[in-house]
Amino acid sequence: MSAAESSYHRAFPVKGGDFAKAGNAACEIKELLKDIGLDTPTVRRAAIVAYEAEMNVIMYAWEARMDLTVSPDEVHLVVDDRGPGIPDVELALTEGYSTATAEMRELGFGAGMGLPNIKRNADVFAIDSEVGRGTRLDIIIRKNGHVPS
Amino acid sequence: MIVLKDVLALLDGELLTPATDPEAAFGKVFASDLMSDVLTSAEPGALLLTGLVNTHVVNTCSVADLSGVVFVQGKRPAEDVISQARTRNIPLVATKMTMFEACARIAGHVQDGGHVRR
Numbered sequence: 565m566s567a568a569e570s571s572y573h574r575a576f577p578v579k580g581g582d583f584a585k586a587g588n589a590a591c592e593i594k595e596l597l598k599d600i601g602l603d604t605p606t607v608r609r610a611a612i613v614a615y616e617a618e619m620n621v622i623m624y625a626w627e628a629r630m631d632l633t634v635s636p637d638e639v640h641l642v643v644d645d646r647g648p649g650i651p652d653v654e655l656a657l658t659e660g661y662s663t664a665t666a667e668m669r670e671l672g673f674g675a676g677m678g679l680p681n682i683k684r685n686a687d688v689f690a691i692d693s694e695v696g697r698g699t700r701l702d703i704i705i706r707k708n709g710h711v712p713s
Numbered sequence: 714m715i716v717l718k719d720v721l722a723l724l725d726g727e728l729l730t731p732a733t734d735p736e737a738a739f740g741k742v743f744a745s746d747l748m749s750d751v752l753t754s755a756e757p758g759a760l761l762l763t764g765l766v767n768t769h770v771v772n773t774c775s776v777a778d779l780s781g782v783v784f785v786q787g788k789r790p791a792e793d794v795i796s797q798a799r800t801r802n803i804p805l806v807a808t809k810m811t812m813f814e815a816c817a818r819i820a821g822h823v824q825d826g827g828h829v830r831r
Contacts, residue, residue, distance in 0.1 A: 584768075586768075586769065586772070587768070587769060587772030587773075587775075587776070590772070590776055591772060591775055591776065594775070594776060604757075604778070608757060608776075608777065608778050611776040611777070612752050612776055612777060614776075615752065615772070615773070615776045616752060671748075671765075671767060671769055672746060672747055672748035672749070672751075672763075672765045672767070672769055672770070672773070673747075673748055673749055673769070674749070675747050675749035675750065676749075677749040677750065677752070677753050678749065681749070681752055681753050684753075
């Protein structure tokens, strides 16, 4: 059986500003990965990545599509948002740098750890952002990949 | 390690999810109001102490495999948050103690039990 034949794909729409549903996509992704039978550390890393990415969309973007593809050896997550984009990606990847509002911080988010934590949990991480258009994250989490220190 | 019944006794806590096993054990304890920090640093199986009471606390625990929550300083989550935790089998405790006092009591208990604190 080829990897393509044995892969599973599903898309999750996420709406910016919808704090009431924040985390629903990530929790659903986690249950799916558990049902598929992936090992616990891989499921945890993928769920954290999905949750941080989902929260970023809810806090900063207008809408996004999260595309999850699971193959025997890896979890592939692409998060493509329509939003304001990130003017300085390198700065946004710095731990502690944040443009979050007080409201976001009151919810326990916006500490400037989201993107760095996504990168930390990923085996492959790519980000492409255009101001005025949006941001695209392309993340791979490999089974038995690295465990963040 | 600390078990739920000891947490309840130490913190004069109220168990908000009564169906939970009082012998449920937590390998670590993590205290924070920042869910970003929980997602970055808390270990699987840990008990979270927090002053936040929104749904993101339960979501964060669920995503990061934390095993229980203590809400400090007399804060109580809304019924929908409790119901969400029940569904996900995450025990919730409420205590009137401050974060500092709750942490100090748990740390003292762990130390008295001969466990090495990091």
